[in-house]
Amino acid sequence: MGLAIMRYALMLLLLFTTFSLSAQTNLREGYVITLEGDTLTGYIDFRTGAMNSQQCVFIKDGELNYTTYLPGQIQGYRFLNNGMYYVSKEVDNQVIFVEYIIRGNLNLYQIGEEKMLLEDEEGRQAAFSPQKAQGATKVKERQA
Numbered sequence: 090m091g092l093a094i095m096r097y098a099l100m101l102l103l104l105f106t107t108f109s110l111s112a113q114t115n116l117r118e119g120y121v122i123t124l125e126g127d128t129l130t131g132y133i134d135f136r137t138g139a140m141n142s143q144q145c146v147f148i149k150d151g152e153l154n155y156t157t158y159l160p161g162q163i164q165g166y167r168f169l170n171n172g173m174y175y176v177s178k179e180v181d182n183q184v185i186f187v188e189y190i191i192r193g194n195l196n197l198y199q200i201g202e203e204k205m206l207l208e209d210e211e212g213r214q215a216a217f218s219p220q221k222a223q224g225a226t227k228v229k230e231r232q233a
Contacts, residue, residue, distance in 0.1 A: 114146075117171075121147050122164040133166055139201045141175055142186045160184040180206060180214065 119133040134146035134155075145158040145166045158166070161184040165176035175186040180200065187198035187206060198206040200216065207215045 116148065117168050119147075119166060119168045121145065121158065121166045124162070124164060126164070133168060135168060137202065138188065138199060141173075141188070142201050145175070145186065160186045165189070178206075178208075180216065 115135045116132040117135040118131075120131070121129045121133070123129065129147070129149055131147055131149040131152070133148075135141075143160070145163065146155055147158060147166065148155045160177045163177065165174065165186070167174040174189045176189050176198075177184055178187045178198065180187065185200070187200050189196070190199055190205075191197040194210060196208045198208065200206050203220070204216055204218055207217070
């Protein structure tokens with residue numbers, strides 16, 4: 090009888106471990122851009138903005154093992170289903186992944202959950218918090 094209980098306990102442990110591992114990943118189709126500019130297609134673990142700015146957990150198509158990329162190890166990565174695009178960027182002397190929001194004369198990036206970053210064509214940067222900006226005094230329209 091002791092052996093039957095041990096087998097039952099082992100089966101329960103394996104079952105809970107399997108559920109725990111599957112609950113910890115949220116794989117979405119996407120691609121990684123290497124430092125050399127090559128594109129690797131596969132699946133990326135989709136997390137919060139804060140986690141996505143710290144690492145990219147990637148599984149290449151046809152492989153079982155994942156690779157964790159840190160900012161600066163790749164140019165960036167993109168989720169295909171929602172278009173979210175993260176790039177490696179140095180901000181305040183630290184390289185992080187930032188979400189690329191708008192490309193133009195001024196590029197707009199999302200940093201984690203609560204900060205935004207503006208960058209001009211010369212690479213000058215200004216970070217701000219949208220919540221604080223909403224309470225700022227409105228600029229009066231200039232009348233002609």
